Amino acid sequence: MSKIVTVFIIVYIVSVAIFLGKVKDVITVSIANDGVKALYNKSYFNGKTTEGRNTKMLPIGENYAHILIFLQISDIHLSMFQDPGRILAFREFCNTTIDTIKPVVVIASGDLTDGKYEDGMRTKEFEEEWIIYNQTLHENGVLNKTLWLDMKGNHDNFNVHKHESGLYGKYSVQGQRQNGSYLHTVVPYSEKKWSNPSEKYSFIAVNAGLRPGPKAPWNFYGKVSEQEFVRLEEFEKIGRASNGTIWFGHYPTSFIITKTNQNIRNLMSQAAAYLCGHLHTAYGMAEHMYTVQHSGLLELELADFKISRRFRVCVFDHGVFTFTDVEHNVWPIILVTNPKNVLFNNPADLDVAKKSTHIRILVFSPAKIQSVTVQIDDGERSECRHINGPLYVLKWNPSIYLEGMHEITISASDETGRKFVTSHFFAFDDSSMSFSFLGRLALMINAVSLPYGLYFAASIATVLPLIGLRILHKLVKCHYISLRGITSGLGECGTAILRGFWVTATVNKLFIPLVILPMYLTLGPWSFDYLLDGSRGVAFAWGTFVEETFLPAAFSYVFDGCVQIFWFHIPFVCILSVCVDKRFRLLCWKEPNLSPFWNNVPLIILVVGQVLIASAVATCTGQHILFLGYLQKYSLVYGALLWFFSARLQRIHFRDAEAVWISPCRGRFIPQDQLFPSYSQETNDHES
Known part of the structure; x- marks a missing residue:
């Protein structure tokens, strides 16, 4: 896993460099x-x-000439x-x-x-x-x-x-x-x-x-x-x-x-x-x-x-x-x-x-x-x-x-x-x-470079926080820094938000797909469809191939890339982190889940919005794109699978997070063996 994290860090450091280089040209x-x-x-x-050049300037008078x-x-x-x-x-x-x-x-x-x-x-x-x-x-x-x-x-x-x-x-x-x-x-x-x-x-x-x-x-x-x-x-x-x-x-x-x-x-x-x-x-x-x-x-x-x-x-x-x-x-x-x-x-x-x-x-x-x-x-x-x-x-x-x-x-x-x-x-x-x-x-404004910059900024804003929390988790777990020092000053609400993203970053079943998605959006392809009547084309983030011709992309970064990240991926990560945090507290802190239906309402709204976007794109370019385009059909499948995994996470999946996020009680952190006396026994039973 550390190798995967290292690869993504390198890739996104390069992406940051590219983005910063574009900033000069954007504005x-x-x-x-x-x-x-x-x-x-x-x-x-x-x-x-x-x-x-002919620069002869004529004297301006009152005549109707010139x-x-x-x-x-x-x-x-x-x-x-x-x-x-x-x-x-x-x-x-x-x-x-x-x-x-x-x-x-x-x-x-x-x-x-x-x-x-x-x-x-x-x-x-x-x-x-x-x-x-x-x-x-x-x-x-x-x-x-x-x-x-x-x-x-x-x-x-x-x-x-x-x-x-x-x-x-x-x-x-x-x-x-x-x-x-x-x-x-x-x-x-x-x-x-x-x-x-x-x-x-x-x-x-x-x-x-x-x-x-x-x-x-x-x-x-x-x-x-x-x-x-x-x-x-x-x-x-x-x-x-x-x-x-x-x-x-x-x-x-x-x-x-x-x-x-x-x-x-x-x-x-x-x-x-x-x-x-x-x-x-x-x-x-x-x-x-x-x-x-x-x-x-x-x-x-x-x-x-x-x-x-x-x-x-x-x-x-x-x-x-x-x-x-x-x-x-x-x-x-x-x-x-x-x-x-x-x-x-x-x-x-x-x-x-x-x-x-x-x-x-x-x-x-x-x-x-x-x-x-x-x-x-x-x-x-x-x-x-x-x-x-x-x-x-x-x-x-x-x-x-x-x-x-x-x-x-x-x-x-x-x-x-x-x-x-x-x-x-x-x-x-x-x-x-x-x-x-x-x-x-x-x-x-350089409206050609701007979509690239927006897309890279959106991708970086989506992935780097998860990678950063993953690294931060390793540092806290190895006692290089303390969790109390990180959460001090955040308040109860800020700490809860941080915990949701933090716990999500520690679950491999969720972390790896959430990090890989923006990479796929960058490499494509986004769709295989009839971009012209009778001519099937392949659309990538960086361009479109149709009729043996490469058409450089710019608007597609905005229309598909930024829309996908800002209107689906970022909200989806936020909603998923809330669901994961509630699952974490239910299993590890024994907190009751009082409203399981309302927990899924934001996700339902997000899915409906994605379906509407898919319908609009299908209307513009043809119904085939619903079946052959990743951004419409498969993003919904991707989201549904991750939500399914998050709703069925077991306590063993939170083992890494639980080692850091021991529940605070009366202003101090309770030792793990006192708060969860059955933890070691459950772990041994699962491993056996």
Whole structure:
């Protein structure tokens, strides 16, 4: 037994080392605002002026020129079964919104369709949903009005085999032309009359969809393959000749798996921004997910169109990138391009803004705009002058505002009486503000390493205490330390809790399975099932094999590993220790068992919860997993067997524990031969 304990100690010391090594990569969020701002300014400024990039900044005046307007919409989730309002809202977007804003480009960054059955659990591509998407674009003439750049998300990639493009390749706009990452270069309206325009902007789509695309829940993370990364490197070199580059994709960079020497954030660091979706609003906890990565990349996640009905209006105005996130059918839309929000300052833009002669505002509404007014700080409200299209300007002197932070408030109204007011802070010095912490956390945390860290932490928290108590028991038994010294200060309740775990650790029939389980979860396999229709796969904690392809795991650590440990194994160990302690006191201390039925109620509740989890997993991936997956069926068998053993433990099984936990009486420990005079005789009878 000592050899087994030694092996597990070594294994888990290594696990602790691995976990601590992951901690550095898990949380990469700098809390200090000044630190993030300094990183952003330094890397962004240096990146924008090296390696031959077109960095010519145009002077900002009052003319309607050098303006490129584009939109982003994400996570539309067109569904056959859920919320018909999504389809109606999407049609309005393709009709009224696009006709009003007149964007040069529209980015649809993934999850175009829902891909779920009516129960919301089972996943599959539905051709009807894709037909609705395709017909909506064609019926409203969208492709004649703008350049539509769509990219598949994980919901567009459910149950897609390795050598198939799925319905995305048949019905999407860009999927019919290429099934991977792609690049498009466009010019502003004012430049289209020239055969050799002086301005151009690049849009690079990042395809991080898994190939093959398994069913839920194995399809939550994205992956950029080596071949795809090389393709993106070529696009990045082409984009350097542009006045500005926008990267976009479905997954935030924190949810994209790449090789360690292929950092997707570094590759995109010279871009104006990376636009993505996927996280929606994190169940309402983070309405605005914006951050600047340590590489200098401005990353902007967009709330979903599915429920939030949000979309993003973006513009390059004289080379300066600005944006605003707005709610569908809320008019007028106001976008201030100069001066820009202090949250998104960078030195290159500030140099131009300091020399600008006019405040520039884009205002959009289906109805005619009646008035646009501007107020800075507590100054007077001034009426803006309409130049052309959506552009309104107001002459100003930026030198007045060179120090400190200032607030600009814009109010716009149209002829139907609709009015909208917005404001933001701007600054021309080192003044700064911070992004939302939860939003930054979601985008900057290493969500690939985090599941590994959580899983190892859960495993260590489960096993090391039992091993530690086993070692502690040996030390007490050999009189190296005293039990009285350990329990002093714990109180009656604390001592009872400690005793339950302690006694459990001394019973080999229970200790060995409880320690081996987390090791099995680490090595797997977890299930053998049809991860795609017609293709059986093997799921491990560290990855999935399906169609002769290895898909690296991340979400499976959370979905199965952490759920199994936190929701089953840890509660099970706690409940089992209580049952073992009561059995110990019944046999060794002769205490009556007053409520044998209620002792098992927590275990029954735990089993019911595990059955519900098993049912949910079976619904997602298929009924086979109930019979072929360890985590569902065999964990229940494992738990039932250990509970059966614990309920039928005999006094001989507690011999080791009894040598240490002699019942206290009147503040002292009674010698064993006085408290249990029949112990020696029972032992001799059992041995004979």
